[in-house]
Amino acid sequence: MDKRELTCIGCPMGCFLTVMLENGEAVSVEGNTCQKGDIYARKEVVNPTRIVTSTVKLEGSDRSRVSVKTSTDIPKSKIFDVMKEINEAIAKAPVSIGDVIIKNVAGTGSDIIATGNGDLI
Amino acid sequence: MKSYDIVIVGGGPAGLAAAIAAKEAGNDSILILERDKELGGILNQCIHNGFGLHTFKEELTGPEYADRFKQKVFELGIDYKLGTMVMNIEGDRTVTAMNREDGMFTIPAKAVILAMGCRERSRGALNIPGYRPAGIFSAGTAQRLVNIEGYMPGKEVVILGSGDIGLIMARRMTLEGAKVKLVAELMPYSGGLKRNIVQCLDDYDIPLKLSHTVVDIEGKEHIEAVTIAEVGPDRKPIPGTEERYTCDTLLLSCGLIPENELSLSAGIEMNAVTGGPTVNESLETNIPGIFACGNVLHVHDLVDYVSEEAKRAGYNAAKYIESGCRAGNTSGNIEVVAESGARYTVPKTIDTGRMEDLLTVRFRVGDVYKDSFVSVYFDDERVMHNKKRIMSPGEMEQIVLKKDELVKRSGLKKIVVRIEGE
Numbered sequence: 001m002d003k004r005e006l007t008c009i010g011c012p013m014g015c016f017l018t019v020m021l022e023n024g025e026a027v028s029v030e031g032n033t034c035q036k037g038d039i040y041a042r043k044e045v046v047n048p049t050r051i052v053t054s055t056v057k058l059e060g061s062d063r064s065r066v067s068v069k070t071s072t073d074i075p076k077s078k079i080f081d082v083m084k085e086i087n088e089a090i091a092k093a094p095v096s097i098g099d100v101i102i103k104n105v106a107g108t109g110s111d112i113i114a115t116g117n118g119d120l121i
Numbered sequence: 122m123k124s125y126d127i128v129i130v131g132g133g134p135a136g137l138a139a140a141i142a143a144k145e146a147g148n149d150s151i152l153i154l155e156r157d158k159e160l161g162g163i164l165n166q167c168i169h170n171g172f173g174l175h176t177f178k179e180e181l182t183g184p185e186y187a188d189r190f191k192q193k194v195f196e197l198g199i200d201y202k203l204g205t206m207v208m209n210i211e212g213d214r215t216v217t218a219m220n221r222e223d224g225m226f227t228i229p230a231k232a233v234i235l236a237m238g239c240r241e242r243s244r245g246a247l248n249i250p251g252y253r254p255a256g257i258f259s260a261g262t263a264q265r266l267v268n269i270e271g272y273m274p275g276k277e278v279v280i281l282g283s284g285d286i287g288l289i290m291a292r293r294m295t296l297e298g299a300k301v302k303l304v305a306e307l308m309p310y311s312g313g314l315k316r317n318i319v320q321c322l323d324d325y326d327i328p329l330k331l332s333h334t335v336v337d338i339e340g341k342e343h344i345e346a347v348t349i350a351e352v353g354p355d356r357k358p359i360p361g362t363e364e365r366y367t368c369d370t371l372l373l374s375c376g377l378i379p380e381n382e383l384s385l386s387a388g389i390e391m392n393a394v395t396g397g398p399t400v401n402e403s404l405e406t407n408i409p410g411i412f413a414c415g416n417v418l419h420v421h422d423l424v425d426y427v428s429e430e431a432k433r434a435g436y437n438a439a440k441y442i443e444s445g446c447r448a449g450n451t452s453g454n455i456e457v458v459a460e461s462g463a464r465y466t467v468p469k470t471i472d473t474g475r476m477e478d479l480l481t482v483r484f485r486v487g488d489v490y491k492d493s494f495v496s497v498y499f500d501d502e503r504v505m506h507n508k509k510r511i512m513s514p515g516e517m518e519q520i521v522l523k524k525d526e527l528v529k530r531s532g533l534k535k536i537v538v539r540i541e542g543e
Contacts, residue, residue: 007319011174014315016510050320053169053182054296055268065271067168067184076324083296097188115168116184 001027004045010036017041049073053115054086056101061093061118068101069115074108081106094120122223125200126150126442127435128216128230130207130383133162134424135415135431136236137190142435143234144197148442152228153194153201154218160194160201161187162238163261164424166268169289171316175425186424210235210387214410231446232410232438235384235398236431239377239416241286247375249281251338254345260286260374264293273297275370279347280304281335283311283318285422285515287374292321294370301325302366305333305349307356310489312376312515314422335371336363344371377420387411394465395419401454402471402480403437404430410446412438419467419483422517426483430467433477455533462486462493462540464514471536473527480522482538489513490540495520498537499530512540 002021007014013033019041020028029041043049051073055065074082082105091101095118102112127143129136132155140153159165164172167183174180177189194201205220214233219225241259258266258274264286266272276299280287283306291301304322309332311318322329330349336358337348351362379397381389390407392399397418398406405412414434415427441447454470466484490512497505497520505520512518520538527533 007315009316009320011171011180011316014319050324051170051180052296055168055271057271063269065269067182067268069168069170069182079296087297097185115182116165117188 006041006044008032008037008040010034010040019045021045048076050076050079052079052082052086054083056086056112056114057090058095058118059090059092060120061095062121063118066091066095066101066114066118067116068112070105070108071100071111071113072109074105074110078106078108082108082112086112091118093118122226122228124150125152125228125230127152127232127234127438128214128228129153129234129236129435130210130216131155131162131236131238131415131417132157132160132201132203133236133238133415134164134187134190134427135238135417135434136162136234137187137194138428138431139234139236139412139414139435139438140199140201141190141193141197142432143439144199144435146436146439146443148439151199153199154205154207154216155201155203156206158203160191160203166261166265167289168268169293172424175423176428183424190428207383210383210411212388212408214408231442232412234434234438235381235389235406235411235413235417236415236434237380237383237417239379239420241373242376242378244373247281247373249335249338251335251347252340252344254338254340254343256340256344256369257338257371257373260284260290260372263290263370263372267293267297273299274372275368276300277368278302278370278372279335279349279366279368280372280374282306282373282375283313283329283331284374284376285313285317287372288313288317288321290372290374291327292325295325295327299370301327302368303328303330303349305330305335307332307334307352307375308514310513310515312374314515334358338371344369347371377416379417379420381417384413384417389413392419392465392469395467397467400468402468402476403441404434404468405437405441410438410441412441419465419485422515426517426519429481430483455527456535457482458535458537459484460537460539462488462490463495463518463538466538471522471527473524476524476527478524480524481519482522483517483519484538485517486512486514486540494541494543496539496541497522498535498539499527499533500535506541
């Protein structure tokens with residue numbers, strides 16, 4: 001059995017997690033104080049994922065950027081592919097929180113959605 | 122100028138939560154004064170996620186978290202003025218402010234809530250030797266440039282200080298194509314949250330060098346390189362450990378300082394450890410009717426705690442007015458003392474007569490403690506002894522006191538918070 005030690009990123013508590021692995025699969029998680037930690041640990045040792053946040057160029061507003069995020073966590077290995085698409089995108093005002101800016105970003109199945117508002121001027 | 126019962130200085134997370142709570146506690150005469158062109162404060166540029174897990178049970182970005190509070194303020198019809206700078210607060214709670222529409226104006230308020238937030242420690246305050254070229258930014262300034270204005274400060278970055286904004290910016294600059302060469306931290310531990318070390322540095326193989334600092338800055342017009350050296354236990358550079366890093370950007374993330382110029386001119390008593398006002402159980406300063414909350418009171422690690430604290434301040438301000446501006450009972454208060462390991466407590470005194478059923482006392486520790494205990498003593502008797510796997514100066518700790526337990530012990534003079542090994 002292999003042992004891996006992780007710091008949970010589920011919330012700012014940052015619990016120390018100990019994961020026992022057998023044939024690449026997590027068999028037990030210790031040190032978590034909530035369900036989130038268990039889910040994070042099991043995912044992190046097999047297929048680590050992250051939420052990506054950035055900004056997209058905004059046209060037609062008094063702001064030049066609107067903040068965005070992936071609607072779900074995406075595989076860590078896809079972060080820079082996602083960033084490339086985000087940097088090529090241009091949003092048009094008005095934009096409201098929750099609006100989809102890019103559908104199925106970099107083939108991840110996740111959308112890029114606005115996390116800020118951009119009023120039309 | 123219209124007069125108001127409660128004037129709130131600052132429309133960031135603390136000011137917004139305080140306003141909402143005061144309104145919900147029954148006060149209808151509230152004004153928020155904000156110097157930026159929108160409400161929300163620093164959250165507007167904190168586009169990363171991780172906010173609101175305690176408050177909303179979901180993970181939000183900064184702008185989304187701020188929007189929840191802004192919408193509530195709009196819904197409740199609370200007055201606010203943007204682009205408005207508060208110039209002075211008098212001890213009699215007269216607030217002087219100015220903006221382009223109204224010019225300079227004064228409001229005689231019954232209660233004032235201080236919610237001005239904090240400021241980043243600057244290069245000047247850090248005494249870093251070397252030239253003074255362009256390309257040196259505080260991490261928060263860089264964050265504003267990248268996330269709001271859409272400009273990248275540079276491509277080859279060194280970060281001094283491992284505060285959360287520095288860690289967040291290490292990831293942000295990397296995502297935008299910059300090479301972040303290292304994060305150097307003077308102390309033997311990080312000043313930021315553990316999760317940010319993992320997801321901002323480890324994820325991108327950015328080295329964190331603890332017990333290191335910048336000892337030289339090169340470049341006449343623009344920064345060209347920095348020299349990093351290891352420091353000893355006395356935090357002085359160790360000769361022979363110098364390493365040179367070429368860079369076009371140096372970001373500073375070396376601590377936050379509560380912004381209390383207005384509080385000082387009002388004659389408010391300060392706590393030397395936090396840099397914020399000394400407050401009682403109602404988050405009221407030594408001047409009756411002036412309350413403080415959020416980062417102007419003491420620097421928080423989580424905005425959720427800011428909102429929680431600010432709610433108490435708003436509620437208490439409304440109650441203060443409802444009671445006919447009755448000052449707190451200044452005699453016979455219980456003193457809250459931080460000792461051995463605990464650096465400070467907020468609040469510092471408790472009047473059980475005004476205390477709510479449950480009171481959260483927040484504090485920070487002065488060092489990294491593993492498998493240690495947070496102990497609470499009522500006078501000489503230990504009443505709480507909670508084990509914590511890890512405590513570090515970067516993270517805020519808290520205990521909750523119950524009113525009935527304090528009332529039961531008549532004559533209680535002192536509550537002591539202590540960090541103990543066993």
